[in-house]
Amino acid sequence: MADVLGKLKGAILEFDEDAALEAAKEAVAEGVDPVKAIGALAEGLNELGEAFEKMEVFLPEIMLASDAFKAALEILEPELKKTHKEGEKAIPVVIGTIQGDVHQVGKDMVATFLTTAGFDVHDLGVDVAPSRFLEEAKKIDAKIIAVAALMSTTRPVQKDLIDFLEAKGVRDNYIVLVGGGVVTQEWADEIKADGYGQDAIATVEIAKKLLHVA
Ligand code: B12
Structure with missing residues (x-):
């Protein structure tokens, strides 16, 4: 092996x-x-x-x-x-890489692992505007919004997304998970994200923990 x-x-x-x-x-x-x-x-x-x-x-x-x-x-x-357990209620998740950032690979990995864990993942791709995240989250009645940023120049846009949700009065409707190369637990705390996923496996764990389905 x-x-x-x-x-x-x-x-x-x-x-x-x-x-x-x-x-x-x-x-x-x-x-x-x-x-x-x-x-x-x-x-x-x-x-x-x-x-x-x-x-x-x-x-x-x-x-x-x-x-x-x-x-x-x-x-x-x-x-x-194949390791996915059937019969579980699929919890809707919106995922994407934040506006200005075209890094895709790690976000795809997270999307794959969440899908395998039984989540209903809606992948918006890369370079996704905060308003687009909310639009899709409303449409599918998402429980989680998962946002990647790989560059120091795009990381602040994760905060913009959280501020946007706040301004729209819907911040408490969603669990916001942040991740990507430049993201740290400290950054997640600073912008008041609900969780930080260091890698795909950790993201599944934190998602389940925050939803109390672990
Ligand atoms: C591949 C890559 C690219 C590819 C992307 C191809 C693609 N389709 O994805 C290409 C060549 C296009 C690219 C372009 C650029 N890149 Co680039 N790129 C990388 C590189 C080498 C690897 C990233 C990667 O895929 N890693 C593998 C995956 C598996 O790891 P990951 O992304 O970190 O994901 C894991 C975790 O972070 C987490 N995670 C990921 N997403 C999410 C999401 C959520 C919600 C959660 C919870 C967790 C999570 O789980 C993943 C799996 O374990 C990094 C170097 C690095 N060390 O990160 C530079 C890097 C990110 N790039 C960089 C730069 C600067 C650029 C460019 C500006 C270069 C240029 N001069 O044009 C452009 C950006 C264009 C843009 N507007 O976005 C810099 C950013 C520096 C910074 N700190 O700001 C880096 C760090 C390289 C460097 N040291 O200079 N890049």
Whole structure:
């Protein structure tokens, strides 16, 4: 198993979509835990992020690696969903990456894990305006609004969303969860978010805890 996990991570580090697809198929064939397999992909992308910071790799390579990640995730998702328990009432969640920010991969991972855990996830994609979050939340009668921000320039827009909900008099109708690379528990506390998810698994746990369904 360690070998397949290494291949998944390696494929991302080499921004090789074909290799990522092969490794994902191998992981499925070998019955590797999909959570571990997706974790290996994420580890690769985060390591590449560190290399990007040191200017050892550049944006085009990061884009290729993200595409490889998404392609492999598609293969692994059905395996993850097999662990989903039927019969639970699906709690509606709206998720998206905040306005000005096009980072998608981590938010997609969170959406996948929440879906697998039995939530009814409505993914608004990336670059989502605060008003759009509220519009969708009202439409589907969401219990949770989950908002990603990956950059220090877009993190403040998470606060704008909370302020917007407050101004509209609907703040208490929703559990607001924040996450993404630049987000911390301190930031979540500062902007009075209801919860912070450090990663996809932690987000599922905090969502269930706040809904008292854990
Ligand atoms: C991949 C990537 C890109 C890809 C995104 C492709 C895509 N479709 O997603 C591309 C190449 C497009 C890109 C573009 C840019 N990027 Co970029 N990118 C990254 C990189 C390398 C990895 C992010 C990633 O996917 N990580 C893997 C996932 C699995 O991890 P994650 O996102 O953190 O998600 C986990 C948790 O955070 C959490 N989580 C995530 N979302 C949510 C949501 C909720 C609700 C919750 C509870 C939890 C949660 O769970 C996830 C799973 O465990 C990061 C480096 C880094 N260290 O983050 C830079 C990084 C985020 N990018 C950065 C920058 C600056 C940019 C650009 C401005 C670059 C440029 N000069 O053009 C543009 C931004 C354009 C824009 N307007 O948004 C900076 C931000 C710096 C800062 N602090 O502000 C970073 C940190 C790199 C750096 N050190 O300089 N980028």
